[in-house]
Amino acid sequence: MKIIFAQNYGFCSGIKRAVMLAIKNAPICSIGTLLHNEGVIEKLKEKGVYCVGGIDEVFTDKVLIRSHGMGKADIEIIKQSDKTIIDATCPSVKRIHEIVAKAYSDGFHVVIVGDAAHPEVLGINGWCENSATIVDENSDLDGLCDYEKLCFVSQTTFRAKKYAEIIKKIQKDRLKTVEIFDTICYTTTVRQSEAESIANKSDEMIVIGSRSSKNTRMLCDICSGRCGSVTLVESLAQLKNIKLSPVSTVGVVAGASAPEELIMEVKVYMSQNIGEVSVSDELKAGVEESFVSYREGKRVKGKVISADEKGIKLSIGGKYDGIIYKNEVNIDGSYDPEQFTEGMEIEAIIIGKKDPETDCIPLSKKKVDLILEGDKVVDSIRDGSVFEVTVSSDSKGGLLARLGTYTVFVPSSHILERGFPKDLKSFVKKKLRLTVLEIDDDKHKIIASQKNVLVAERKEREEIFWENVKPNVVVAGTVKRITSFGAFVSVDGFDCLAHIVDLSWNHIKTVDEVLKIGETYDFLVLSVDREKGRVSLGYKQLQPHPFVVAMQKYPVGSEVEGKVVSIVPFGAFVQIEPGVEGLVHVSEASHGFTKNINEVVKVGDIVKVKILAIDEESRRITLSIKACLPEDAIPEAKPENEEDKVRKPRAKKTERKPKDDDDSQKEWKEDSSNNQFADLLKNLDIKD
Ligand code: SF4
Incomplete structure (x- = not known):
C-alpha cells in the first residue's frame, strides 16, 4: 500500500504563537480552548496554562486571549477586572478586526462569511457591535440588497473556493458599493489545496486533527468531495482501531491544531505497519521548481512564512525561501514584525546570492517600494511639476536616470540654462531637477529638461528681486568683479554696481582698498532702473561719517x-x-x-x-x-x-x-x- 503524507502539517504560526505566549506567562487562564487537542491541553495544564469557559472562571492574575481573538466589548470587560491581558490573537485575525472596525465606522454593513457559532466569527462580529450578517455557502443573500454599502470578510479557515463563489454571486447581483477582503489565512489555503491534491490521487484519506477544529472539519469536507472514504483521527489509538480497506493509496493530511508529535507518531506507525510512506506531489513540484532562477535584480512575489526581529521569511517558489532582513523592509527603516502576517503577499527584489547562514535568498522590499513610489511620481509630474532624479549614466547626447520603472533621458541641450555641458560624465550620480518634455508610457520612457527648470526659476527670482529692490533698502551682496570705476556686486544672483565714489568717505584710489572679491557686505540701494536692468549700490553710506567719529573723538x-x-x-x-x-x-x-x-x-x-x-x-x-x-x-x-x-x-x-x-x-x-x-x-x- 502506498501512503502519501502532506508536507504541510503541525501547528500553524497563530497557534504556535499563542502556545508560546501562554507558557511564557504561566500561570494563566485562556478564555476558551487554546487549541483543539486534548493531549496538548493536558500537557499545557501541567505547565500552568488553563482553559476556562469565561472571565468569571479565571483564577489566575493573567488572562490569555487565544488565537481566535475576542470582540471589542468582551476585551473591555476583562480590562475592567484587575487581570492582566495577554493578547495572543493571531495577526491574521487581528487584521480582520481592523478591517471590520474601520468599515463599520465608515458606514458599511459588514458581512462575515463563516460559521456563525465559531468563536473567531463571534469575535469578529464584536468589532462592529455585533451588527454583521453572517453567511455561509448555503445562505440566501437577498437580504443584503437593502444595504447601500457592504463589506465582506471571511473566517480565516473558510474554504477559499466557496468564499470566491459567494463573492462572485454578490458581484453579479449587486451594483452598489461592495468591498471584499481576502481574509482566508495562508496556512489554511495551502493546506486546503494540498488536501485537495492528495485526495485526488488517493483511494482513502485520513485527516488528523480535532473534531472540534473548524479547519480540520474543512479538510474532511474537501477530501470527501474527491475521494470516497475519509476518516478523521484525533489520536494514534484511534488510527490503530481503523480498519483500512485494501486500497492501493492512502492520503494523510492534518489540521492546523494537530501537534507535530502526533503526526510523526502516525507517520512512523503507518510506515512500519501499513505501507511505504512518501511525501505529497507538492514536494515534487517543489523539486521541479528548484530550477527557478534567483538572479540578482529579479522581482519576485512571495507569501509571508514568518516574521520576527530578524526580518521576514518569504515563500518565493523554487528550492529556496527568500528573506527580507529588517533593514530592507521599509524605505524609512522602520520594521514591525506584527504587520507581516502569514500568507501576506509581498513583492521584493533579489539583492544577493543565497545566504549560507539562513539558507535563504536575500530580498529587498524597500527597493520595490521605491520603484512603486517612482511610478506614482510619474503620474504626478505629467502636469509639468518639477521632479528630482539621480543621474545613473551618460549616453550619446544626454544623461540617463531612473524614475520608478521609467527611464529618464535628459538631452544635452536641456541640461544647462545656456549652451551644452563640456563633460557629461561629471553629472553622473548628481541630482537633477527636471520637468517633463515627453512621456512614452508604452516604452516607459521620459524625456525631460533641467534647462526649463533653471529658466523658470531664474525668471521667478528676477520677479522677486525687482519687487523687493528699492532705493534706501539695505541688501547683502557678494563682490564678484572689481574695475577701476567700481565693483560688480551680486545681490540674489543679480549684478549690481557699486561706484568707487560710493565706497568710502575718504578719497580712495582703488576699489580693493575697501572691498575684496568673494566677500559679502551690506550695501545701500542708491537707485533702481528696472527697464535698463541697473541697480546702483553704495557702501560708504552705511559707514559712520568721519565727521561724526571726529566729533566724538575731539570734543570742544x-x-x-x-x-x-x-x-x-x-x-x-x-x-x-x-x-x-x-x-x-x-x-x-x-x-x-x-x-x-x-x-x-x-x-x-x-x-x-x-x-x-x-x-x-x-x-x-x-x-x-x-x-x-x-x-x-x-x-x-x-x-x-x-x-x-x-x-x-x-x-x-x-x-x-x-x-x-x-x-x-x-x-x-x-x-x-x-x-x-x-x-x-x-x-x-x-x-x-
Ligand atoms: S488564522 Fe491561520 S495562522 Fe492564524 S490561528 Fe487561524 S489557522 Fe492559524
Missing part, C-alpha cells in the same frame, strides 16, 4: 595735531582726521595781528590746534592755533615752501583783539570758493 576744548591742507584769504584749513577739516580763522592764527596767514603757516605744516566750536548741522569745525600758544608767543616769519614743520611760537608783537565767532563764520560763508570741506559737504546726501 580738546587739542589735536593737524595738517594744513589749504590756505584761504581769511584763514587756513587744517585736517584733523582723514576727511575732516576745520578752519583756523586768520584771527586765530597767533596772539599778535596777522595780516596774512601765510606769515604763520604754510600748506603741509603740522600744527597744534584747539577745537573752539563744532556745528553738527553744517558739519563745520572752528579751530584755533593761538589757543594752544602761550599768551606772549609771536609767530616767526614763515619761510616759503617750508612744509611739514610744526610752527614754533615767537614773541608777541602787538596786542590785537580777535574777531568774534560770528564774524569768522560770516567770513567763512562769504568767501568759501577754496573751501575743500565745504565742497565735500556739498556733494554729500546724508540723512541725519
Whole structure:
C-alpha cells in the first residue's frame, strides 16, 4: 500500500504563537480552548496554562486571549477586572478586526462569511457591535440588497473556493458599493489545496486533527468531495482501531491544531505497519521548481512564512525561501514584525546570492517600494511639476536616470540654462531637477529638461528681486568683479554696481582698498532702473561719517595735531582726521595781528590746534592755533615752501583783539570758493 503524507502539517504560526505566549506567562487562564487537542491541553495544564469557559472562571492574575481573538466589548470587560491581558490573537485575525472596525465606522454593513457559532466569527462580529450578517455557502443573500454599502470578510479557515463563489454571486447581483477582503489565512489555503491534491490521487484519506477544529472539519469536507472514504483521527489509538480497506493509496493530511508529535507518531506507525510512506506531489513540484532562477535584480512575489526581529521569511517558489532582513523592509527603516502576517503577499527584489547562514535568498522590499513610489511620481509630474532624479549614466547626447520603472533621458541641450555641458560624465550620480518634455508610457520612457527648470526659476527670482529692490533698502551682496570705476556686486544672483565714489568717505584710489572679491557686505540701494536692468549700490553710506567719529573723538576744548591742507584769504584749513577739516580763522592764527596767514603757516605744516566750536548741522569745525600758544608767543616769519614743520611760537608783537565767532563764520560763508570741506559737504546726501 502506498501512503502519501502532506508536507504541510503541525501547528500553524497563530497557534504556535499563542502556545508560546501562554507558557511564557504561566500561570494563566485562556478564555476558551487554546487549541483543539486534548493531549496538548493536558500537557499545557501541567505547565500552568488553563482553559476556562469565561472571565468569571479565571483564577489566575493573567488572562490569555487565544488565537481566535475576542470582540471589542468582551476585551473591555476583562480590562475592567484587575487581570492582566495577554493578547495572543493571531495577526491574521487581528487584521480582520481592523478591517471590520474601520468599515463599520465608515458606514458599511459588514458581512462575515463563516460559521456563525465559531468563536473567531463571534469575535469578529464584536468589532462592529455585533451588527454583521453572517453567511455561509448555503445562505440566501437577498437580504443584503437593502444595504447601500457592504463589506465582506471571511473566517480565516473558510474554504477559499466557496468564499470566491459567494463573492462572485454578490458581484453579479449587486451594483452598489461592495468591498471584499481576502481574509482566508495562508496556512489554511495551502493546506486546503494540498488536501485537495492528495485526495485526488488517493483511494482513502485520513485527516488528523480535532473534531472540534473548524479547519480540520474543512479538510474532511474537501477530501470527501474527491475521494470516497475519509476518516478523521484525533489520536494514534484511534488510527490503530481503523480498519483500512485494501486500497492501493492512502492520503494523510492534518489540521492546523494537530501537534507535530502526533503526526510523526502516525507517520512512523503507518510506515512500519501499513505501507511505504512518501511525501505529497507538492514536494515534487517543489523539486521541479528548484530550477527557478534567483538572479540578482529579479522581482519576485512571495507569501509571508514568518516574521520576527530578524526580518521576514518569504515563500518565493523554487528550492529556496527568500528573506527580507529588517533593514530592507521599509524605505524609512522602520520594521514591525506584527504587520507581516502569514500568507501576506509581498513583492521584493533579489539583492544577493543565497545566504549560507539562513539558507535563504536575500530580498529587498524597500527597493520595490521605491520603484512603486517612482511610478506614482510619474503620474504626478505629467502636469509639468518639477521632479528630482539621480543621474545613473551618460549616453550619446544626454544623461540617463531612473524614475520608478521609467527611464529618464535628459538631452544635452536641456541640461544647462545656456549652451551644452563640456563633460557629461561629471553629472553622473548628481541630482537633477527636471520637468517633463515627453512621456512614452508604452516604452516607459521620459524625456525631460533641467534647462526649463533653471529658466523658470531664474525668471521667478528676477520677479522677486525687482519687487523687493528699492532705493534706501539695505541688501547683502557678494563682490564678484572689481574695475577701476567700481565693483560688480551680486545681490540674489543679480549684478549690481557699486561706484568707487560710493565706497568710502575718504578719497580712495582703488576699489580693493575697501572691498575684496568673494566677500559679502551690506550695501545701500542708491537707485533702481528696472527697464535698463541697473541697480546702483553704495557702501560708504552705511559707514559712520568721519565727521561724526571726529566729533566724538575731539570734543570742544580738546587739542589735536593737524595738517594744513589749504590756505584761504581769511584763514587756513587744517585736517584733523582723514576727511575732516576745520578752519583756523586768520584771527586765530597767533596772539599778535596777522595780516596774512601765510606769515604763520604754510600748506603741509603740522600744527597744534584747539577745537573752539563744532556745528553738527553744517558739519563745520572752528579751530584755533593761538589757543594752544602761550599768551606772549609771536609767530616767526614763515619761510616759503617750508612744509611739514610744526610752527614754533615767537614773541608777541602787538596786542590785537580777535574777531568774534560770528564774524569768522560770516567770513567763512562769504568767501568759501577754496573751501575743500565745504565742497565735500556739498556733494554729500546724508540723512541725519
Ligand atoms: S488564522 Fe491561520 S495562522 Fe492564524 S490561528 Fe487561524 S489557522 Fe492559524
